[in-house]
Amino acid sequence: MPPDPRVVKAFRAVKELGIAEDVVKPVLKDLLRVYERNWQPIEEDNYRVLADAIFDRDDSRKVDQIKKPEINNDNNVAEDVRKPEEPRKPLKRLRLKYQDQAGSCNVDLQGYSGGSSSKRPRNDNCVPPGASDPQEHPETISSSKGKQHGSSQSLVLRESSYLKEPKPEPGLDIYPLKEVPSGVALIKPKDEPFTDDLNHDPPGPITVIPQDSPILDGLAEKSNQLQIQESQSGNGKSRGDGILTSSGDRSDHHLPRVSQVSHGSVDIASSSIGDIQIAIKCNYTGRPGFQPPDLTSVLKLVEDKCRRAHNIDSSFSVAEMMRDICNSYVELGSESVSQPQEQDSPKDSVESQEALPGKVNGETVNACVSTDLAILDVVIPEVLMDPLHLDVPSDLVQSDGIGVVSCDRYLNRQVQDDDVPRDTSPLKSPSNLVHPDQNGLINSLGGNENMNGQEHNDITSETTIGEPAHVPAGTAKPTIDVVDITKGEEMVVIALVNEVDSTLPPSFSYIPQNLIFQKAYVNVSLARIGDADCCPDCSGDCLSSKIPCACAQETGGEYAYTSEGLVRESILEECISMNRDPKKHRQFYCKDKECPIERSKSDDMMEPCKGHLVGKFIKECWIKCGCDRQCGNRLVQRGITRSLQVFMTPKGKGWGLRTLEDIPKGAFVCEYVGEILTNAELYERNMKSTLKHACPVLLDADWGSEKVLKDEEALCLDATTFGNVARFINHRCFDSNMVEIPVEVETPDRNYYHLAFFTTRDVAAMEELTWDYGIDFDDQEHPVKAFQCLCGSKFCRNIKRTRRRRIR
């Protein structure tokens, strides 16, 4: 008899995954039995069910192998441990549908081995005469605030440019974002080969993929799943304690899937016996300090965030929500039982359930529903993954997690005063959704806005917007609400709301860590970090050791952070003082014609350098250190943990960032993330574009210590096109509630560092977060035209200037 073509096809499909026929055969047989010879569920999704079942069998085999020594009591135990049965090569899981895109990412590192040297010939043509016209130039913020020196300013006003997307050239160091897996490194160092001598996690805030990295070997397949299952285990006891159990138990609970839906990072599947699996894909790529937290805390955090972000009633609980899913499942399932079943449907019939050992009937399912949510199972990740992110319902969510809040059931619509954000009613029409474009940019419908609040487009008159229930009749304001502008790139969800006008969100690509653009040279290599610069002999949490480790040398032999995760008072005060009274602090003066800031104003009529503050650095432990990921001296590299929100400010400053929780003084809020460019590149970019680059930040905090940097070496950050939430932080003169501190993480070369924002005082929930850009509004030669300051501070430098002018 010729072989059944369906069997042949099934064999062929899984063979591509390297699975041998003899492995497939018994599993396929089992499946056909379970599905009563119905091929459809087996063939669906490119034989996903089949592959899953094979993997599960493989998993349980491995568990058995691991358990073997425990049950073997004879004298050969030691021998058995030493020589375990050669385990079958772990099988790769099939990609989920939504992983295909990432998985197809074609990253070719071959072209990246060449390198540009840190020494590049100076291109004097890059700052042509005429570039000094302050009217046309955006300000450049000096991260070490050289601004307030004398009557001078550190702002560079230049004609701005806006490259929609950096154009890769041969040998360039940047990948278009859409081709790059989230949070994974874009850059290969140019001069030195990557030396992952410790085979640690991918480096932090700037990441590097070595050519032979397993990350490139089927990224999507290696995505890890954190699975939360509704319990129906024999003892009926739930595991509300959030204890993570090993993946070894998993196979007991895995059953062929009957139906499956995917909502972005959430994958829900049901089995033929009424088991529901909810898999939440947590991508924490690029978080070197990541350690799986306990799930009780995760659920609590989610609840807190949902309550705050969406004004959800305090009784909201994730467990309840899960139970609701389960109840609804049973409810719908029960309804369908009373209706005629489709002939070929693989739905659970009571008969088939009873026929299988361990299956439950309708009654048992109900009993299962009434048990508490149990967290049964977490698959320990292989590759670093990102934040736990519960998406909103699929009909209101875009493929990359941007959508409109629609958890009305949980909304507590209360009247609130003007300063407090209102609840976020859903937009009525799906056409009102804010659509991310194919590049992952958050593009508003027909609208576009840059960081400076320019080119805001209004929602068309056809747009119907739900009126928030709490707004008294006649005073309704439009509400625009993007669920998570980070698109799951951060550990926290950061919503964007506009309750002021109909301005749509700006167009930019969210990145959680800096990207290196073209020629900017950042030499990230573990080999460069010597033992003297790190603490290889440490273990656990450096902060708990009596003798401060080498990483604390930078801050005078004292750790920069306290055990509460705050910047030490003395360091904070010094940084605040440097900001507020720079004259009291050490400054570095570039030689004539060598100050990149002055040179970028004009090549001909160059002013003497106005000075650069010599920054106070914090040095964090890193992957070459012996301490663990949760070490207290690794704060900035762990990313944003605070509950934040982007909002439209009511008084003309455009979008701003505020906190949704009380934040104590000295707490890390976020890093200023953007593209790392050389000054020359920024200049070129500005020349080419008609749009304005808002506040590129010059990384000049260490200019004093070494040689003077040329334009082609001096680095800056531009968050206009690629950036994180910090691009929304508005300026406040003098008494801003955040201060920026340079933080060294992965490179000892302080030409590049992380610019981290810490609170200067206790900040209450709902306060806008601000920092002092260092703008000298009083500079008469190059008056800042970027904006008329509306900071409202009694120390506002812009107000003074206006008054003086009026007097004259």
Ligand SMILES: C[S@@+](CC[C@H](N)C(=O)[O-])C[C@H]1O[C@@H](n2cnc3c(N)ncnc32)[C@H](O)[C@@H]1O
């Ligand atoms: C880094 S962006 C901040 C986010 C910006 N508000 C937006 O809507 O995208 C800097 C720009 O915000 C505006 N801005 C920031 N601080 C301001 C202030 N104190 N007063 C007026 N405008 C301000 C200016 O247009 C400035 O160029």
